[in-house]
Amino acid sequence: MSDSPLPRVEFWCDLLCPDCRTALADVHALRARFGDALTVELRHFPLEKHKFAYPAAEAATEAFEQGRGWEFAEALLARLEDVERGGAKTLVEIAGSAGLDAEEVDTALIDGRHMLLVDSDVAEGRAIGVTGTPTYVVAGERLDGGQSQDGLLERIVELLGG
Numbered sequence: 001m002s003d004s005p006l007p008r009v010e011f012w013c014d015l016l017c018p019d020c021r022t023a024l025a026d027v028h029a030l031r032a033r034f035g036d037a038l039t040v041e042l043r044h045f046p047l048e049k050h051k052f053a054y055p056a057a058e059a060a061t062e063a064f065e066q067g068r069g070w071e072f073a074e075a076l077l078a079r080l081e082d083v084e085r086g087g088a089k090t091l092v093e094i095a096g097s098a099g100l101d102a103e104e105v106d107t108a109l110i111d112g113r114h115m116l117l118v119d120s121d122v123a124e125g126r127a128i129g130v131t132g133t134p135t136y137v138v139a140g141e142r143l144d145g146g147q148s149q150d151g152l153l154e155r156i157v158e159l160l161g162g
Contacts, residue, residue, distance in 0.1 A: 006160050008039045012125055012135040013073070015060055016050035016084060021077040023134040023145055026153045033162065042073055044121040045133050052087050054118065059091045061114035062105050063098070072098045 011027060013020045027040055042060065046053030056076055063072035075098045076083065076091070083090045088109050096102035108114055128137065132146030138159040145152050 006034060006038050007139040008041055009156065009160075010041050010043050010137040012043045012045045012121075012130045012133055012137070014045055014047045014050055014053045014133040015056040015073060015076050016053045016080045017047065017133045018080065019146060019149070020134045021080060023149060023152075024074060024077060026149065026156070029153055030156060030160075033157065034160065038160070042069065043125065044118045045125045045130055045135070046118070046122070047133065050084070052083050052091070055088055055109055056083060056091060057118045057121075058109055058112070058114040059095060059105050061117050062108040063095065063100055066100050066104070068098055068100050072100060 009030065011023070013023075030038055030040065042064075044057035044060070046057045050056075060069060060073050060076065063069045072095060075094050079090070079094060083094070086093075088106075091109065092102050092106045095105040125135075129142055132144065134145040134149070136143040136145065136152065136156060138156050141159060143152055143155060
């Protein structure tokens with residue numbers, strides 16, 4: 001690997017998508033390989049077929065503001081079936097178990113303070129051709145993992161120059 005900075009990896013995600021849960025293994029492998037030199041940015045692309053995906057994206061945005069975004073996202077993906085059954089109440093419960101100020105997450109869901117950021121991600125995703133999740137954008141190349149994740153990790157590593 002060269003000494004030049006690594007390109008950022010954008011991980012376009014629906015936090016209630018089973019394929020995104022599976023894709024976390026690739027995110028972990030990338031972090032293990034590249035360490036702190038790699039920035040993986042979670043981008044929101046909630047799909048309409050998942051009833052609580054949009055509120056999950058809002059809650060995750062609040063979690064990132066509280067400095068525990070990835071912890072929350074991973075906890076959420078681990079319990080996506082629970083969220084589909086329990087809705088916002090379960091989002092708040094997961095926030096508390098992930099070490100967040102759950103009351104503040106609940107308030108953020110009520111007052112909609114993160115709607116513009118989620119809407120902005122969705123609009124940008126559509127503009128660059130994101131149609132499903134997971135999708136990665138690395139060094140300007142979009143990689144769609146919604147159909148198959150086979151070979152994606154290797155292609156991302158290649159784009160990162162590793």
